[in-house]
Amino acid sequence: xxxxxxxxxxxxxxxxxxxxxxxxxxxxxxxxxxxxxxxxxxxxxxxxxxxxxxxxxxxxxxxxxxxxxxxxxxxxxxxxxxxxxxxxxxxxxxxxxxxxxxxxxxxxxxxxxxxxxxxxxxxxxxxxxxxxxxxxxxxxxxxxxxxxxxxxxxxxxxxxxxxxxxxxxxxxxxxxxxxxxxxxxxxxxxxxxxxxxxxxxxxxxxxxxxxxxxxxxxxxxxxxxxxxxxxxxxxxxxxxxxxxxxxxxxxxxxxxxxxxxxxxxxxxxxxxxxxxxxxxxxxxxxxxxxxxxxxxxxxxxxxxxxxxxxxxxxxxxxxxxxxxxxxxxxxxxxxxxxxxxxxxxxxxxxxxxxxxxxxxxxxxxxxxxxxxxxxxxxxxxxxxxxxxxxxxxxxxxxxxxxxxxxxxxxxxxxxxxx
Amino acid sequence: xxxxxxxxxxxxxxxxxxxxxxxxxxxxxxxxxxxxxxxxxxxxxxxxxxxxxxxxxxxxxxxxxxxxxxxxxxxxxxxxxxxxxxxxxxxxxxxxxxxxxxxxxxxxxxxxxxxxxxxxxxxxxxxxxxxxxxxxxxxxxxxxxxxxxxxxxxxxxxxxxxxxxxxxxxxxxxxxxxxxxxxxxxxxxxxxxxxxxxxxxxxxxxxxxxxxxxxxxxxxxxxxxxxxxxxx
Numbered sequence: 001x002x003x004x005x006x007x008x009x010x011x012x013x014x015x016x017x018x019x020x021x022x023x024x025x026x027x028x029x030x031x032x033x034x035x036x037x038x039x040x041x042x043x044x045x046x047x048x049x050x051x052x053x054x055x056x057x058x059x060x061x062x063x064x065x066x067x068x069x070x071x072x073x074x075x076x077x078x079x080x081x082x083x084x085x086x087x088x089x090x091x092x093x094x095x096x097x098x099x100x101x102x103x104x105x106x107x108x109x110x111x112x113x114x115x116x117x118x119x120x121x122x123x124x125x126x127x128x129x130x131x132x133x134x135x136x137x138x139x140x141x142x143x144x145x146x147x148x149x150x151x152x153x154x155x156x157x158x159x160x161x162x163x164x165x166x167x168x169x170x171x172x173x174x175x176x177x178x179x180x181x182x183x184x185x186x187x188x189x190x191x192x193x194x195x196x197x198x199x200x201x202x203x204x205x206x207x208x209x210x211x212x213x214x215x216x217x218x219x220x221x222x223x224x225x226x227x228x229x230x231x232x233x234x235x236x237x238x239x240x241x242x243x244x245x246x247x248x249x250x251x252x253x254x255x256x257x258x259x260x261x262x263x264x265x266x267x268x269x270x271x272x273x274x275x276x277x278x279x280x281x282x283x284x285x286x287x288x289x290x291x292x293x294x295x296x297x298x299x300x301x302x303x304x305x306x307x308x309x310x311x312x313x314x315x316x317x318x319x320x321x322x323x324x325x326x327x328x329x330x331x332x333x334x335x336x337x338x339x340x341x342x343x344x345x346x347x348x349x350x351x352x353x354x355x356x357x358x359x360x361x362x363x364x365x366x367x368x369x370x371x372x373x374x375x376x377x378x379x380x381x382x383x384x385x386x387x388x389x390x391x392x393x394x395x396x397x398x399x400x401x402x403x404x405x406x407x408x409x410x411x412x413x414x415x416x417x418x
Numbered sequence: 419x420x421x422x423x424x425x426x427x428x429x430x431x432x433x434x435x436x437x438x439x440x441x442x443x444x445x446x447x448x449x450x451x452x453x454x455x456x457x458x459x460x461x462x463x464x465x466x467x468x469x470x471x472x473x474x475x476x477x478x479x480x481x482x483x484x485x486x487x488x489x490x491x492x493x494x495x496x497x498x499x500x501x502x503x504x505x506x507x508x509x510x511x512x513x514x515x516x517x518x519x520x521x522x523x524x525x526x527x528x529x530x531x532x533x534x535x536x537x538x539x540x541x542x543x544x545x546x547x548x549x550x551x552x553x554x555x556x557x558x559x560x561x562x563x564x565x566x567x568x569x570x571x572x573x574x575x576x577x578x579x580x581x582x583x584x585x586x587x588x589x590x591x592x593x594x595x596x597x598x599x600x601x602x603x604x605x606x607x608x609x610x611x612x613x614x615x616x617x618x619x620x621x622x623x624x625x626x627x628x629x630x631x632x633x634x635x636x637x638x639x640x641x642x643x644x645x646x647x648x649x650x
Contacts, residue, residue, distance in 0.1 A: 012529050023517045327513045332502020332530040334495045
C-alpha cells in the first residue's frame with residue numbers, strides 16, 4: 001500500500017516535472033546545454049575510440065597470430081632524436097642472420113625473413129601502375145607470417161628462394177590495374193624494369209585508416225635483396241610459436257638465440273627489438289588511454305559546471321514558484337510531494353540533456369566510420385548507461401538542495417508571496 | 419459531535435521583546451451544514467483564525483477538534499492530509515496555477531490524495547466544474563477566463579475532494595459587485611446542498627449571506643450571533 005502510494009507520487013511528480021520543463025522551455029534548453037556538452041564529449045570520444053579499437057584489432061593483425069617479430073628498431077617509435085639515432089646505429093639484420101636464427105630455433109613452427117620497400121612502378125605490356133606500389137621480399141613462410149591469403153596460383157617453394165627466382169605474387173590493386181580482363185598467372189610483369197613471372201594472386205585485405213592494404217607485390221626475399229636491397233636494408237624476422245601456450249617461452253628463446261646470432265656479450269644491451277600483435281595493440285591502448293583520460297576530464301568539468309547550472313536554475317525556479325508551492329501545500333501537498341516534484345524536475349532536465357548528448361555523441365563518434373570505410377559503426381552501450389547514470393546522479397545531487405528548500409516552505413507565507 | 423470544536427485557542431507571536439496575541443483565548447463551535455461569517459477589522463486576528471481553521475497553522479495552545487480529531491498537535495504532513503481531505507479553500511486572489519488548464523487545476527487536490535486513479539480524477543474534476551457551470555471551460559487556462567470564471571474554477575477545486583468545510587477568504591474581494599454576487603449565489607447553493615461554509619470577509623452585505631456571524635476584536639470573539647437570514 002505504501003509502495004503503491006509512493007509509485008503513484010513519483011508518477012504524478014513525473015508529469016508535473018514534465019509540465020514545468022515545458023512551461024519554461026527556453027530556460028530549460030539553456031540549462032540542458034551544459035549537460036549535453038558534457039555527455040557529448042565523453043560519448044563521442046568513447047564511440048570514436050571503440051570504432052578505432054575494433055578496426056585496430058582486426059586491421060592491426062599485421063602479423064599472423066602467435067607470431068613474434070624481430071627487427072632493428074621498434075615498430076612504433078616514440079622518443080627524441082637521440083634515441084632514434086641509437087636505433088639507427090645498430091647493425092643491420094642480414095639474410096645470413098635470419099638463416100642462422102632459423103637453424104637455432106628448432107622448436108619454432110617457422111622462422112621467416114622479410115623486408116619491404118615502396119614507390120615501385122609495375123608494368124605489363126603497355127599498362128603501368130603509379131610509382132607507389134610496395135614490394136615485399138619474403139620466403140615460403142612469408143604469406144603466413146604477414147597474414148596474406150593466397151587467392152589463385154601457388155605460394156613460393158624453397159627452390160624459388162634458394163635460386164633467387166624472379167617470380168611474383170600480386171596484390172589485388174595491382175591486378176585490377178594491370179589485368180582487368182585477363183588471368184595474370186604465368187604472365188610476365190616488370191618491377192622497375194626487372195621482369196618477374198606471376199605465380200599467384202592474393203585475396204583482398206581492404207583498407208585501414210583510409211589506406212589500401214592491397215597495393216603491393218611479393219617476391220622471393222633473395223631476389224628482393226639482389227635487385228632492391230641496399231647497404232641500408234635491414235630485414236625483419238617473423239618467428240611463429242608452435243602454439244599459443246608456448247608463445248612467451250618462444251619469445252624468450254628468440255631473444256636468447258638472437259643475442260648469439262648478433263654476437264652480443266653477456267652485459268651488452270639487445271641491439272634488436274621484439275614485437276608481437278599483442279604488443280602493438282598494447283601500444284595503441286596506452287595511446288588511447290591518454291585520450292580517454294582527457295575526454296573524461298573534459299566531461300567531468302562540463303558536467304560539474306552543468307550541475308551547478310541546474311542547481312542555479314532550480315533555485316530560481318523555486319523562488320519564482322513560491323506562490324505555486326503555497327497553493328499546492330494549501331490543497332494538500334506534503335513535503336515529500338513537493339520534494340519529489342522539484343527533484344524529479346532536476347533529474348529529468350539532466351536526463352533529457354543526457355539523452356541528447358548521447359545521441360549527438362554516438363553520431364559524432366561514428367563519423368570516424370565515414371573516413372575509414374571498412375569499420376563498422378559502434379554504439380558503446382556501457383558508456384551510454386554510464387552517461388545517463390551520471391546525469392541522473394547530477395540531477396539528484398544538484399537538485400536536492402533546491403527541492404529541499406521548496407519542500408520546507410511555509411504554506412501561509414508562500415500563499416502571501418507575490 | 420460538532421464538526422469544529424475550538425476551545426481556548428491562543429496564537430502568540432514573539433516580535434522582538436513584545437508579545438503579540440493574535441488569538442487570545444478563542445472558543446467556537448461550528449456544526450455540520452452551518453454557514454458562518456468571520457468578520458473583524460484588520461489586526462483583529464481573523465486571518466490567524468482562518469489559517470488555524472484551515473489547518474495551515476498550529477496554535478500556540480488550545481484545543482482544536484475537527485470531526486473529533488485533535489488537529490492542534492499535528493505535524494506538517496498530517497496537516498497536509500487533513501487539508502487535502504477535509505478542507506476546500508477559496509482565496510481572494512483565486513490562487514490557480516496560471517499555466518495549467520481548469521481541469522488540471524481542479525484535479526490537483528485529487529492528485530495529492532494519492533488514492534484516486536487518473537481517469538477517476540478526470541471524471542470527478544469535470545463533475546465539479548459542471549457544478550459551477552464551467553463544464554465548457556475545461557481546457558481553458560486561467561488567463562483565458564474572466565475573474566468570475568476563475569473564482570468558480572477555484573470553487574470547483576475546493577469542492578472536488580468533497581471536503582467537510584469550504585473555507586472562503588474574501589472570495590469576492592477581487593471581483594466587481596455583480597460577479598461577486600454571482601459567486602455568493604453559488605455559495606448559497608452549495609450551502610443548500612449540504613456543505614459547511616466558513617466565510618472570512620469585512621463586507622457586511624457579503625457576511626449577510628451567512629446564517630451566523632462571528633465578530634473578532636483584538637484576538638477575542640466580540641460577538642457571535644445569528645444574522646437576519648439565520649433568524650428566519
